[in-house]
Amino acid sequence: MCSSDFICFYDWVDCRLIRRIDVNVKNVYWADSGDLVAIASDTSFYILKYNRDVVASYLEGGKPVDEGVEDAFELLHEVNERVRTGIWVGDCFIYNNSLWRLNYCVGGEVTTMYHLDRPMYLLGYLANQSRVYLIDKEFNIIGYTLLLSLIEYKTLVMRGDLEHANEILSSIPKAQYNSVAHFLESRGMLEEALEIATDADYKFDLAVQLGKLDVAKAIVIEAQSESKWKQLGELAMSTGKLEMAEECLLQAKDLSGLLLLYSSLGDAEGIEKLASLAKEHGKNNVAFLCLFMLGKVEDCIQLLVDSSRIPEAALMARSYLPSKVPEIVAIWRNDLSKINPKAAESLADPSEYPNLFEDWQVALTVEKSVASQRDHYPPADQYLNHAEKSGMILVEAFKRMQVIEHEEPEDAAEENGEPDQQVSHV
Known part of the structure; x- marks a missing residue:
């Protein structure tokens, strides 16, 4: 029994109230098993599970049912589409919506089978033909293919019966495997989706999500896509697989990524190679940074x-x-x-x-003094020993030492060495 604002479910035998649900109801579709029901409203539909055992236990206990059994129904899914007509095939709800698309819903995942070119209404489903039939206003009947094996597979997955689902998988055409993989992904079963998927781009995305870099690398070697090489390189870098990261970034010609990698590692040889590579590709900004870091x-x-x-x-x-x-x-x-x-x-x-x-001659003297150190690259782990010198202005340091030398006695100046040697040390 229902009105525009609510629907009430009753026990057939004794007409006892089982549950009242406050929702705008346009139609109700029961599955043949009696365990699932779809309630259609103006803007959406709801799929609920009827907890038969809970209701039976409640009624047998002699508890009052004036307000119904609160746990009689469990909301499984809500889909924001208006249902025109619908039918159940097992645990699969087939319907056409207000945009006249023929869809089916299993486990909350909606799949569009066909875009209808005119208003049509569902008649039923013939399992032996794996076809769903519709009729239009002129009484023309049209059938569309919907594989029963595909419905059964998704239904078994929803029930957690993966063993029997895998047995049915072999009967599903290979062309449908990507659709199956998308369904498995929506259920959080990424490993299984990766095994089934046939589309290279989709498999790559799944492998990246799972962090299976070797699988992703094998895929991208065949595809030879710069964008995928770059994506894989960034993932490899973030997971600490630096050798793979370098290979991927080289394949992707991601010079900025290589600059980050080599500079982080303190790899002077890599930076030198990158400078040449950047020049070849006209990336002068990267080439300049490489050369500047190398002195x-x-x-x-x-x-x-x-x-x-x-x-x-x-x-x-x-x-x-x-x-x-x-x-x-x-x-x-x-x-x-x-x-x-x-x-x-x-x-x-x-x-x-x-x-x-200003200080032109001093600058020339300082340049001559530090020239021998320009090709010297201390190991990266010694950075803290040199960090304080990074902000030093050599010309100012040289001038300060000259002032000190004039103030100190000659013997002290001899102990400290010549000015050129002091600047070189700094």
Whole structure:
């Protein structure tokens, strides 16, 4: 019995109230087993399980049933679709919705079988033909294939009977295996879905979710997809499989990822190879960072010049390699003269006007003193021993030492060594 606001279920024998459910009801569909029921409303439908044993135990206990049995029904699924017509086949609910799509629902997973081209209404399902039949307003009857073996398989999985489900699997066509795999994934059975899936992209996604990097790698080797190589490389890096990460990132040509990997490992050889690779692919930003981390200042400056970033090259030379400034200024002046001759003439060369460049001679002296250390790469595990020096300004340090030397006696100065040696040590 139902109204627009609720539905009441009664016992057939004694007409006792079993359960009242407050819901807007348009139709009710019972499964043949009597254990499942679909209640359709204006905007959605609900699949409930009837707990027959709970009701029987409650009634046998002689308890009052004026307000029904609270645990008589268990809500299994709610689907936000309006049902036009529907039927049950085992534990599978077949229906067409307000958009005239023919769907079936097993275990809360909705699968669209066909998009109907006109309003049609369900007649029934013939198991021996594995076909569901519909009729339109002109009384034309049309049948669509819905494999009984597929329904049985999903039903057995829902019941947890995987042994019998696997026996039925062989009777399902291979073309349906991806659909089966998606169903298993929705049930959280990723391992089983991976074994069944046939689509390479889908198998790759499942392998990644499961963290099975070797399986994912075997798939991507066949597919040769840069995006998948990159995804696998990032996953391998996050799980500590650094050799695989390097291989994947190289295959993906993910230079930024390789830069992160090599710099984290303190791999100078890898960074040097990456610099060459980045130049080949025109990734000058990555190449510059690699060269800068290696202390190859000359190569950094040349890369800036080759990239038509001559002003930046001049500034870098002034900061890190002052002896190179006159050469870069000449290149800059020649390049700028093609656009603005007056601006080109205004560029000052420190070799001609050293007075315009603060501490110019000191900078040249410091550069000469530290040149021997430029190709020296301390191990990464010694970082803490050198961390304090990373913010040191060598020119300022050199000037401070000069002041100290003038204040100390000559013998103390001899003990401390020559200024050049002190800067080199710093």
